[in-house]
Amino acid sequence: MGLKAINISKEFNDIKVIKDFDFAIEAGEIVTLIGKSGTGKTTFMRLLNQLEKADNGTIFIEDDYLCRETANGKAEYVSKKERLAYSNQIGMVFQDYQLFPNLTILENCIEAPTAQKLMSKEQAVKKAELLLGQMDILGKKDEFPGTLSGGQQQRVAIARAMMLNPQILCFDEPTSALDRDTANGVGKMIQDIAADGTGILIVTHDIEFAEQYGTRSVSSDSFI
């Protein structure tokens, strides 16, 4: 179970951001990735979510590989179909949530599973309503994202990511735009999600939040 990233390297314009880095998340863990701004935390999370390509290394979740290190050490990415299988095992909540502004809250949630034909629309709606209920935001399901507060949008973004049943869920700076109370609320929700067996990765420079809700902490100092 869980995600493994082995021997990962990534550079931008000849500047190494991550070098020979090993990392793993087990089911139910809440791993916090902490460190100074500009040290590559977001980059690492983006690598796991296919928004950047690793130069070297191997990344996989159970049997689903994203890339494998070849004999010459380069990361070789798997086929598009295999990448989709991998990508459904991992979800991401963006720092600025990136809800789709032209879709309602409910439509935001059901779009991915219906687009991928993973479930019927009725099934998707049912599941979305369940998740939105757990996130305590079901009452807003027919509203558009623009009418929601930041904290509410974040909960929708979590529900949207959970629609695909990911084994791993990533958060980029989840508390950066929240007051302490709201941050504690989302911390508890993250704990609930982890308790159901999802592995959590949280990129943050909020040490207090990391100490309170993380089960394990990794410093971005180990990137280089």
Place this chain on the structure above:
Amino acid sequence: MDLIAEITPSLLDGLQTTLLLFFIIVIVTIPLGFLIACVRVYAPKWISWIIQVYIYVMRGTPLLLQLMVVFFGLPFAGITFERFPAAVFTFVINYAAYYAEIFRGGILSVPNGQFEAIKVLGIGRIRGFRKIIIPQVMRVVLPSVGNEVISLVKDTSLIYILGLGELLRAGQIAANSYASLIPYVAVGAIYLLVTGIITLLLNVVEKKTDY
């Protein structure tokens, strides 16, 4: 009042040509402009550069000059157009350039994170573009598109240079033959009526694309 009754048929005749050109151009150039914008944003650099030059020329020279070049100039190069097709062709390449610029701005206004969310969620590029990106682009560009549509109504009068009997020309002929101001006033009123109706339609579309 007699005068109005007398000039009405010829003005309506002119209006018909004006509206025909207007509808053809609107229907062809808005999708075409969107297509050109997509190519400009997503195609390789050298194609994007060619499109940039084309847009620069279309926007940087008078539409009247472009009409003259197409109808009076191209025959010297062995390419001849009938009057109305010459007008259609020129308006298409001119207005498509304006719309391409507007749509390009609209596409670039959508945050990169939206494309990333589409990717991370495995929604698929084409479906994501259709269901999520395009509606956001439409909302951004609609006011500018509306302005161009209104401009087009008035720009159609330029085809008088090709000897086509559109509304303004019909009014001018009537004004000359009756030595009267009234045909001009009538022409102005008709333009106002047409742009007024279009403005109302645009407001409806704007409400529909809102979210």
